[in-house]
Amino acid sequence: MTVRVMLISPAMNAALREARFAGDAVLDASGARAARLAAPHVPDADRMVHGPSERCARTAEALGLQSVDEPSVYDWELGRWSGARLDEVSAREPEEVAAWLGDPSAAPHGGESLLGLCARAGAWLDALTGDVRVLAVVEPSLVRAAVVHALALPPQAFWRLDVAPLTLTELTGRSGRWNLRAGRQLTGGPGDREAERGSP
Numbered sequence: 445m446t447v448r449v450m451l452i453s454p455a456m457n458a459a460l461r462e463a464r465f466a467g468d469a470v471l472d473a474s475g476a477r478a479a480r481l482a483a484p485h486v487p488d489a490d491r492m493v494h495g496p497s498e499r500c501a502r503t504a505e506a507l508g509l510q511s512v513d514e515p516s517v518y519d520w521e522l523g524r525w526s527g528a529r530l531d532e533v534s535a536r537e538p539e540e541v542a543a544w545l546g547d548p549s550a551a552p553h554g555g556e557s558l559l560g561l562c563a564r565a566g567a568w569l570d571a572l573t574g575d576v577r578v579l580a581v582v583e584p585s586l587v588r589a590a591v592v593h594a595l596a597l598p599p600q601a602f603w604r605l606d607v608a609p610l611t612l613t614e615l616t617g618r619s620g621r622w623n624l625r626a627g628r629q630l631t632g633g634p635g636d637r638e639a640e641r642g643s644p
Contacts, residue, residue, distance in 0.1 A: 448577045449569060449615040450487055451587045452630070454495075454503035455479040456609045465525040465533065465553075466585075471502045475609070479506035482610050482630035489579035495519065497583060503610075504581040511581065516568050520585040523555030548599035558599050561585060566593030570619035587613050594622035 455475035459466075471479070479502075486507050493514035494504040504511045525533050534541045540552035548558040556564075569590050572578055582590075584607035592602050594615050607613065607627065614625040 445573065445575045445618065446616055447572045447574065447618055449572060449590075450489060450577065450579045451590060451613045451615070452486070452503070452507070452579065452581045453584050453587055453607045453609055453611050453613075454497075454499045454581055455482075455506065457499055459499075459527075460609065463530045465522045465528055465530065466519050468498050470498045471506070476502065476506050478610055479503050483508045485630045487577075487579065487612070489577045491576060492579045493517070494581040495583055495586065500581045500583060507581070509579070509581070511579070514568075514580065516564070517580060517582045517586050519583040520561050520589075521555035523551070523553035525553040526555070545603065548602075558589075558602060562589045562592050562599060562602070565589035569593060569615065569622075573618070590615065591624060591626070595624060 455471050455478050457469050457471050457475050459469035483506070486509065492504070492509045492511035494500040494509070494511045495517045496513050496515055497519055501513065537552070543550045543552050544558075548562075551557040551560070565586050566589070570593075587607045588602050588605040591597070591605060591613065592599060594617075608629070610630045612628045612630055615622045616625070617623050
C-alpha cells in the first residue's frame with residue numbers, strides 16, 4: 445500500500461516579504477490572487493487538510509479545496525520570537541540566534557526545537573497509511589521538516605531546503621520508506637493537471 449502525500453506551501457504574505465518569524469499573518473491581495481490562479485493546477489486527492497494558520501486556511505480556500513483543519517501540522521512554534529523580524533532578533537539576541545541555527549536541540553526562544561519540529565512532522569507523516577492520496581496546505585517549515593524526516597536527512601539539512609510559496613512537494617511510500625518529488629510550481633500548461641494526477 446502506497447501513500448501519496450502532496451504538500452502545498454501557502455501563498456505569499458507580508459510576513460514572508462519582511463522575513464518575520466512565524467506569526468499568524470493573513471494573505472495579502474497578491475497572495476490570494478496567486479492562489480486563485482494556481483487552483484486549476486492542484487492535483488486531486490482523497491483527503492485534503494490544511495494547517496491551522498490563517499495563511500494556510502485562506503490559501504486552501506483560494507485554491508478551491510474542501511479541506512479540513514489539521515491541528516497537528518501547525519507552524520514551527522518560535523516562542524517569544526514569533527512575529528518579529530529576523531534582523532531585529534539577530535541584533536537583539538545574536539548568541540541565541542547562533543545557537544538556534546547551529547544546534548538542532550536548542551530552543552532559545554522558548555518554543556519548539558528543530559528536532560521537536562522534525563519529530564512532530566514525521567509523526568504526522570508516518571501515521572498516514574493505506575493506498576491514499578493526501579493533500580495538505582502547510583507552512584514551509586512543515587514541508588522542510590517532513591522532507592528531513594522522510595529522507596532520514598541530518599537535521600542541519602533543514603536549513604538547506606528552500607520552499608517557495610505555492611509549490612508542490614510530493615512524498616510517496618510509507619513509514620520508513622519515502623521517495624521525494626520536490627518543489628513544482630503550481631502553474632503550467634493544459635497538460636500539467638493530468639501529469640500531477642499521476643496519469644499514465
